[in-house]
Amino acid sequence: MATHPDTRTVHPPAPPATGSTPVGVPLHQSHVFSFDTADQMAAAFQDPDGAFLYSRFGNPTVRTLEQAISDLEGGTGGLAFASGMGAITGVLRSLVSSGDHVIAQRSLYGGTYATFEDLAARWGVTVTYVSGTDPEEVRAALTPRTRVLYLETIANPTTAVSDLPALFAVAAEAGVTGIVDNTFATPLLCRPLEHGADIVIHSATKYLGGHADILGGAAVFRDTALRRRVWEHVVEEGATLDPFAAWLTLRGMSTLALRVHRQSTTAQLLAERLAAHPAVTRVHYAGLPDHPSYERAQRLLSGGAGGVLSFDIAGGREAGRTFIESVQLALLSPSLGDVKTLVMHPASTSHRQLDRTALAAMDIAEGTIRIAVGIEHPDDLWSDIEQALAKAAA
Helix, strand or coil, X not given: CCCCHHHHXXXXXXXXXXXXXXXCCCCCCCCECCCCCHHHHHHHCCCCCCCCCECCCCCHHHHHHHHHHHHHHCCCEEEEECCHHHHHHHHHHHHCXXXXXXXXXXXXXXXXXXXXXXXXXXXXXXXXXXXXXXXXXXXXXXXXXXXXXEEECECCCCCCECCHHHHHHHHHHCCCEEEEECCCCHHHXXXXXXXXXXXXXXXXXXXXXXXXXXXXXXXXECCHHHHHHHXXXXXXXXXXXXXXXXXXXXXXXXXXXXXXXXXXXXXXXXXXXXXXXXXXXXXXXXXXCCCCCHHHHHHXXXXXXXXXXXXXXXXXXXXHHHHXXXXXXXXXXXXXXXXCCEEECHHHCCCCCCCHHHHHHCCCCCCEEEEECCCCCHHHHHHHHHHHHHHHHC
């Protein structure tokens, strides 16, 4: 029966039937499984969807999560990782070798940027950074050694929306693998495989888990052969998600639709109010008509522009510091996608690896504040933001 994604978050793939079906997903904590024959065990070493062998290769609870996320994204299968960065590094190192070339969006999560810099410095991988909006810019950057085009659906923290269909079309013409981090959008706002992506990455720590109690990552694949290629590499790296974290993520996903829709609605309201506040010089939120990505957001995002927004506060770095230390309901914390609202100062935290020039290239100011909206009442959040702005402007 075909159902809306909101419904599928509540009904993940069911475990094997035994006369009755558990309503809650079972937790299979065992890390090792036994066999009747040597041939059965040998076959399990070769198949990412075969019999369970050792939880680094696969686990019933983890596989249920992989299938659930893949189902939401419309993929042929998924892989779960111990963290979002585990997913990013595992996928990239499966696909590129020394001397290869990668094209990446300029405005990226700081950890992803650091990974590309490491690949360049230690692996001899050349990286060309592009805007994420111009297909001709991507076409001009292609070389015979280009292996990957890497984008973010909604960039961190500028909320710029990439032109996924146009850019991935260029990559497909050149035989280049298109990868996109869809953490900020979630499958409820955007399904990048429908726009030409080959691999979709998530930090499951964020919206999928949603309750600040798990660390995890995931990758979803358009092609089964590509998934097998990555699986064969990452099982040896060992960045495997543990069963309990998978179980908690599945539990969190059952309320994903409720949380994401509430967070997007509240973020829109806060962005509109911040845009009118005298202490704010600029608001970064693709739901605002004056945002450079507004038209793309309307075209590619369904159900809102997401639960993360950022703004530049008058007074620069010191005013930003005062603001994040003055909020009372919102929490000073580096993550996002939680039921609680979290605030941070990207220049000194998530993007600390970048110097002033690199920050400016990513459109991040010294006084940029990122707000990851939770599910609190929007009026309470605005009161908290308003009083912190007053202190920062004093």
